[in-house]
Each structure stands twice: as structure tokens, then as C-alpha cells.
Amino acid sequence: MTDKYAVIGNPIAHSKSPFVHAEFARQTNQNISYEAILAPLDGFASTVNGLIEQGYKGINITVPFKFEARHLFTPTKRAIDAGSVNTIDFSRRVIYGDNTDGIGLVSDIQQNLRITIQNKRVLLIGAGGAAEGVLHPLLNEAPSLIVITNRTLDKARNMDKKILSNGAFLHSAKAFDDLAEAQFDIVINATSTGLADIALPIQSSIFAKNCLAYEMMYGRETPFMAQARAAGAQVADGLGMLVEQAAEAFYIWRNVRPDTQPVIQMVRALQMEKS
Numbered sequence: 001m002t003d004k005y006a007v008i009g010n011p012i013a014h015s016k017s018p019f020v021h022a023e024f025a026r027q028t029n030q031n032i033s034y035e036a037i038l039a040p041l042d043g044f045a046s047t048v049n050g051l052i053e054q055g056y057k058g059i060n061i062t063v064p065f066k067f068e069a070r071h072l073f074t075p076t077k078r079a080i081d082a083g084s085v086n087t088i089d090f091s092r093r094v095i096y097g098d099n100t101d102g103i104g105l106v107s108d109i110q111q112n113l114r115i116t117i118q119n120k121r122v123l124l125i126g127a128g129g130a131a132e133g134v135l136h137p138l139l140n141e142a143p144s145l146i147v148i149t150n151r152t153l154d155k156a157r158n159m160d161k162k163i164l165s166n167g168a169f170l171h172s173a174k175a176f177d178d179l180a181e182a183q184f185d186i187v188i189n190a191t192s193t194g195l196a197d198i199a200l201p202i203q204s205s206i207f208a209k210n211c212l213a214y215e216m217m218y219g220r221e222t223p224f225m226a227q228a229r230a231a232g233a234q235v236a237d238g239l240g241m242l243v244e245q246a247a248e249a250f251y252i253w254r255n256v257r258p259d260t261q262p263v264i265q266m267v268r269a270l271q272m273e274k275s
């Protein structure tokens with residue numbers, strides 16, 4: 001029998017997740033279906049309950065429901081740290097809401113891009129859902145320093161305050177203007193500025209020699225990527241993160257780890273065909 005899975009969001013038509021999970025299933029011989037479901041903005045909980053009644057085995061959750069999903073089921077430590085949920089497994093006695101975004105980013109940086117985070121100076125730009133989702137997994141890799149910066153500085157300060165003190169690394173929240181003298185080995189753009197082609201108010205000098213500039217958005221070159229490239233940084237977009245977070249969800253549901261590399265290449269090829 002085919003086990004049913006889905007991703008729920010609003011909007012959802014653009015989602016690459018059905019393609020990614022179909023490839024994982026083909027590769028690992030898992031008999032599953034995976035579809036994209038549009039939930040009304042005020043109808044997330046009823047949509048989820050409907051899927052449970054229809055025998056779905058699990059779901060992914062995307063914008064704007066990741067925060068609401070935290071309150072529907074028991075959150076895992078990863079979901080508590082992230083403050084949001086993107087993966088739910090209905091097949092267990094206790095239903096947990098998990099978050100695989102952070103591990104997706106860390107896997108992409110460390111395994112796919114082969115850059116270790118340990119002892120690196122990390123700048124995390126942004127204090128929205130994506131930034132909060134990746135902060136703890138980044139800290140778990142023991143960078144020497146992590147600075148959070150955001151247009152609305154109070155949001156970055158609040159994120160920083162939530163981190164328990166840990167002598168293994170230093171962390172702080174700083175305004176864009178206070179970064180003039182700073183340099184980082186890994187700079188992560190977790191803002192949505194790329195969607196609107198807006199440049200960030202950062203100096204090109206923040207990219208240290210051999211810096212990785214990671215743009216969480218994917219699909220096209222953003223002003224952040226162009227600036228980092230011109231400054232000599234190694235540049236990556238968030239496509240690898242997308243596929244890695246999906247692989248972690250697939251593992252939670254099926255207990256099988258798919259090979260992400262060919263799927264990343266396939267999605268990238270599809271994007272290039274479209275552009």
C-alpha cells in the first residue's frame with residue numbers, strides 16, 4: 001500500500017518538495033506519494049486533522065504555518081530551539097513536531113560544501129523564522145564566534161538572549177553599523193531581501209579570506225550573492241539546504257537516508273532550464 005505524505009503551505013504551488021520526495025522515494029524504493037496542499041490561512045489545524053483522518057503518514061509544513069504547527073503536537077528539542085515545526089510524523093503513538101531546517105543547513109555547509117563550522121567566525125543576518133531555525137544547530141557545531149544582525153535590532157537581541165551561556169563560543173547581537181571593522185569566515189543571509197532584490201547594508205570587508213557566503217534563498221543570483229562573489233567569497237544558495245532538510249524529514253518518516261547529491265543536481269538543472 002502507498003503511504004501518503006504532503007507539504008502544507010499558503011502559497012504552495014511553487015514548492016519543490018513533491019519533486020524532491022518523489023526522487024528520494026524512487027532512489028530508495030519506498031512506496032510513498034507526496035503532494036503539495038494549499039491550506040486556507042485560517043484553516044491549518046483543520047487541514048492537518050483532515051489528513052490524519054485520511055490516513056496520511058506525515059507532513060511537512062511551510063510558510064506561513066511553521067509557528068502555528070508548534071502548538072498542535074508535542075515539539076521535539078529541535079522544534080523548541082527553532083521556535084517552529086516543519087515536519088510531523090503521524091505514524092507514532094505520540095505525535096511529535098520536529099524541525100529539520102537547521103540540520104539541513106549544517107549538512108549542506110559541512111557535507112556538501114565541505115566547510116567545517118567549528119572554530120569559524122559566523123555572521124547570521126536576519127532574525128525571522130529561518131534565522132531562528134538555524135541558530136541552535138549552528139551553535140552546536142561550536143563556531144568560535146556567532147554574531148546575529150538584523151534590520152530590527154531588538155529581534156536579533158531577543159534571539160541572542162534565548163541562547164544559554166556557553167563558554168565554548170561567544171555570541172552577540174549587533175547592528176549593521178557596528179560591523180564595519182568585523183570579519184567573518186561564514187556569512188549567512190537568512191533575510192528575505194533576495195526576494196525583492198534588495199542589497200543589505202553590509203561592507204564587502206566583512207567577508208574574510210576564503211569566506212563562505214551562504215544565501216538561504218535559492219533560484220537566482222541575489223544582491224548578497226553578487227556582493228560576496230565580487231569580494232572573493234565562495235558563494236552558495238539555499239538549494240542544498242532545501243534538499244537536506246527534506247532528506248532529514250524522509251529519514252524521520254521512512255528510516256532510510258536518501259542520497260541528496262543527485263537530487264540537488266536535478267533540481268538545479270530544472271531551475272536552469274526554466275531561467
Ligand SMILES: NC(=O)c1ccc[n+]([C@@H]2O[C@H](COP(=O)([O-])OP(=O)(O)OC[C@H]3O[C@@H](n4cnc5c(N)ncnc54)[C@H](OP(=O)(O)O)[C@@H]3O)[C@@H](O)[C@H]2O)c1
Pocket residue numbers: 101125126127128129130131150151152155190191192193194195198216217218238239241242243245
Ligand atoms: N533554503 C531553505 O530551505 C530555506 C528555508 C527557510 C527559509 N529560507 C529563506 O530564508 C529567507 C527568510 O525567510 P524567513 O521565513 O525567516 O522570513 P521572515 O520570518 O519573514 O523574516 C524575514 C527577515 O528578513 C529581514 N528583512 C526583510 N526585508 C528586509 C530589508 N529590506 N532589509 C533588511 N532586512 C530585511 C527581516 O528583518 P526585520 O526583522 O527587520 O523585518 C527578517 O529578519 C527567505 O528568503 C526564505 O526563502 C530558505
